[in-house]
Amino acid sequence: MNSADRLRETEKFLHAKIPLTRAMEVQVENYDAGQLTLSAPLAANHNHLGTAFGGSLAALAMLAGYALLWLELGDRDAHVVISESTLKFRRPVQNILRAICRAPVATALAQFKAEFAARGKARLQLEVVIENEGEVAVEFRGTYVARR
Amino acid sequence: MNSADRLRETEKFLHAKIPLTRAMEVQVENYDAGQLTLSAPLAANHNHLGTAFGGSLAALAMLAGYALLWLELGDRDAHVVISESTLKFRRPVQNILRAICRAPVATALAQFKAEFAARGKARLQLEVVIENEGEVAVEFRGTYVARR
Numbered sequence: 362m363n364s365a366d367r368l369r370e371t372e373k374f375l376h377a378k379i380p381l382t383r384a385m386e387v388q389v390e391n392y393d394a395g396q397l398t399l400s401a402p403l404a405a406n407h408n409h410l411g412t413a414f415g416g417s418l419a420a421l422a423m424l425a426g427y428a429l430l431w432l433e434l435g436d437r438d439a440h441v442v443i444s445e446s447t448l449k450f451r452r453p454v455q456n457i458l459r460a461i462c463r464a465p466v467a468t469a470l471a472q473f474k475a476e477f478a479a480r481g482k483a484r485l486q487l488e489v490v491i492e493n494e495g496e497v498a499v500e501f502r503g504t505y506v507a508r509r
Numbered sequence: 510m511n512s513a514d515r516l517r518e519t520e521k522f523l524h525a526k527i528p529l530t531r532a533m534e535v536q537v538e539n540y541d542a543g544q545l546t547l548s549a550p551l552a553a554n555h556n557h558l559g560t561a562f563g564g565s566l567a568a569l570a571m572l573a574g575y576a577l578l579w580l581e582l583g584d585r586d587a588h589v590v591i592s593e594s595t596l597k598f599r600r601p602v603q604n605i606l607r608a609i610c611r612a613p614v615a616t617a618l619a620q621f622k623a624e625f626a627a628r629g630k631a632r633l634q635l636e637v638v639i640e641n642e643g644e645v646a647v648e649f650r651g652t653y654v655a656r657r
Binding site: 379380404408410417419420440443444447453 | 522527528529533552553557558563564565567568569571572588591592593594596597601
C-alpha cells in the first residue's frame with residue numbers, strides 16, 4: 362500500500378471508529394520526513410470566542426500521536442492508549458487547526474518497536490505542536506502505551 | 510434566575526457557541542454543594558476500543574472547569590481561557606462520561622473573584638475528576654485565566 366493510501370485508510374479508520382473525529386472533520390493530511398500532520402476546520406471546532414476550542418485542540422493533538430503510532434507499528438492488533446498528557450496554550454488558534462507530530466529520534470522509535478515486538482507492550486512519549494500563523498500556539502506532550 | 514434555569518442556560522450557551530459540545534451531546538447535569546457535573550453519552554464519545562475517547566474526556570474535563578467559572582463569575586463579558594492542563598488516564602471509562610469539577614476552597618474562589626473585579630484579570634487552578642464505576646479514571650488539572 363502506498364503512502365497516500367495509508368493516510369486515507371487511517372482517516373477512514375478514525376472516522377469509522379471514533380465518531381468525534383467525524384464531528385471534528387479530522388483529516389490526515391500528510392506523513393512525510395518524519396512529521397505527521399492532522400487538520401480540522403475552524404467552523405466545526407470553534408469556541409465561544411470564535412477561535413479554536415481547547416477541547417478540539419486537545420483531541421487533535423492527542424490523535425496526531427495515535428495516528429503516528431498506528432502508522433509506525435502497522436499492526437491493527439496493537440491497542441494504543443494514552444496514559445498522560447500535558448498541554449500548554451500559548452496563543453489562540455484563529456484559523457484551521459493543524460497538529461504536527463514529529464516522530465521521535467530513530468533510536469527511540471526503533472527501541473519502542475523492538476520492545477513491542479518482544480514483550481507485546483511498549484511506552485513512548487510524543488510531542489505535538491499546533492501553530493497559528495507560523496507561531497507555536499499549543500504544545501502537547503503525551504505518553505502512549507501500546508499493547509498487543 | 511433559579512439554579513435549574515442557570516444550568517439549562519449554560520448548556521444552551523455551550524451548544525450554541527461551541528459546536529463540538531453539540532456533537533458530544535454535553536449536558537450540564539448539576540451544580541450543588543460546590544460540585545459541578547457535566548456528562549456526555551458514550552455512544553457519541555467512544556474510541557476504537559469501545560471505551561471513552563481520550564479527546565472527549567479531555568474536552569469534557571476542560572469544559573467542566575469553564576462551566577464552573579462562568580457560573581461563579583456570572584459575568585458574560587468575562588473571557589475565560591485555559592492556559593495549561595495536565596491529564597492522567599488511570600483506567601478506561603466504559604459507560605457515560607461524567608466529569609466532576611469541585612469548586613476550590615472558598616478563600617481561593619473569593620480571591621479569584623476579588624482580583625477579577627479589581628484588575629479585570631485573574632487566574633485559578635481547577636481540578637476535575639472523571640470516574641468509572643466509582644473509581645477515579647481520569648484526573649485533570651487546568652489553569653484558567655479570566656479577562657474582562
